[in-house]
Amino acid sequence: MKVAGVHRRSLWPAPDRRACFAIDQRRLPHRLEVARLSSLADVRAAIAEMVVRGAPLIGATAACGIALQCADAVDDEALHAAKTTLDGARPTAVNLAWATSRMLAALLPLPLPQRQAAAWREAEAIADEDVAVNAAIGRHGLALLQALAAHSPGRPLNLLTHCNAGWLATVDWGTALAPVYQAQAAGLAVHVWVDETRPRNQGASLTAWELGQQGVAHTVIADNAGGHLMQHGQVDVVIVGADRVSARGDVCNKIGTYLKALAAHDNGVPFYVAMPLSTLDRRLHDGLAEIPIEHRSARELTHVSGRAADGGLAEVQLVPDGSAALNPAFDVTPARLVTGLVTERGVWPANEAALRAAG
Ligand code: MRU
Secondary structure, three states, X not given: OEEOOEEOOOEEEOOOOOOEEEEOOOOOOOOOXXXXXXXXXXXXXXXXXXXXXXXXXXXXXXXHHHHHHOOOOOOXXXXXXXXXXXXXXXXXXXXXXXXXXXXXXXXXXOOHHHHHHHHHHHHHHHXXXXXXXXXXXXXXXXXXXXXXXXXXOOOOEEEEEOOOOOHHHOOOOOOOOHHHHHHHHXXXXXXXXXXXXXXXXXXXXXXXXXHHHHOOEEEEEOHHHHHHHXXXXXXXXXXXXOOEEEOOOOEEEEOOXXXXXXXXXXXXXXXXXXXXXXXXXXXXXXXXXXXXXXXXOOHHHHEEEXXXXXXXXXXXXXXXXXXXXOOEOEEEEOHHHOOEEEEOOEEEOOOHHHHHHOO
């Protein structure tokens, strides 16, 4: 996607393969800064501190972390240790362990001297495939949007999205926003309601920024406004991303997604989840009981950061001194509330038989 008219990816390798670069998402929308990640430790910290975030991008970055570790002819034990280090950085998005498992499957059979070159080949393949997969999700999602728009001719189609599942959350295109970008390219008028997504405000800071860069009409709303807009016919469809989907189609995504799904169900608004099949965790059945939910620092809730009047970035405290705060980062939407899963292999009902057929 584009930043100031120039095509960018969210993650790319250094030409000498001694590092990878990532857009530092903690600084957006106020500053476009690039982080240089030169070691496994840098990559782990970037994932844990959310320099990079979003399930597919976490996976692609972790693959670069394994490749960086291969600079020293790395033995099997060290490869397994690198995977353990990275997998522990964030527990919910399954794409992280998916990518590190894929890296180890490619590297472990090789003799030590061949591992470094092979690691970069595999890490770059993961990144390139992510772009292609998301473009395919966008094409399948576009067909859905075109069908919905046929019911409301003469006005833009109103989508609602939660968190950031755009190109910043992937290597390029995004998942939930890929259909939006494809719609724009196809000349279909769309308008996006952007949930601010407390506590870290990925919607207000990241989704609004990337939609603005692409020239897509959008409006930031408080997280609590979505239900009201649905009751008044102002939302045609909800599309969100996912961090992990169970074999029967329960969807784990950013905290607050479940409430949007309930409101959509109550108001007859279709609720779609866009996801690469690498987000499907076939080992788990009951998403609510089995998907690990990350709890992040209470400080993300008690404090908020943004641009101050002098142009500098500042953090302020919101809550009284001494108030306790709890910060679960994800929730699980039961499959029964999901209209469909938009994948690179088409749109599937959220149930076990369909997801088995999806491949
Ligand atoms: O905590 P984050 O910002 O990593 O959470 C991101 C989300 O919940 C996204 O919706 C999800 O990863 C899908 S990204 C294509």
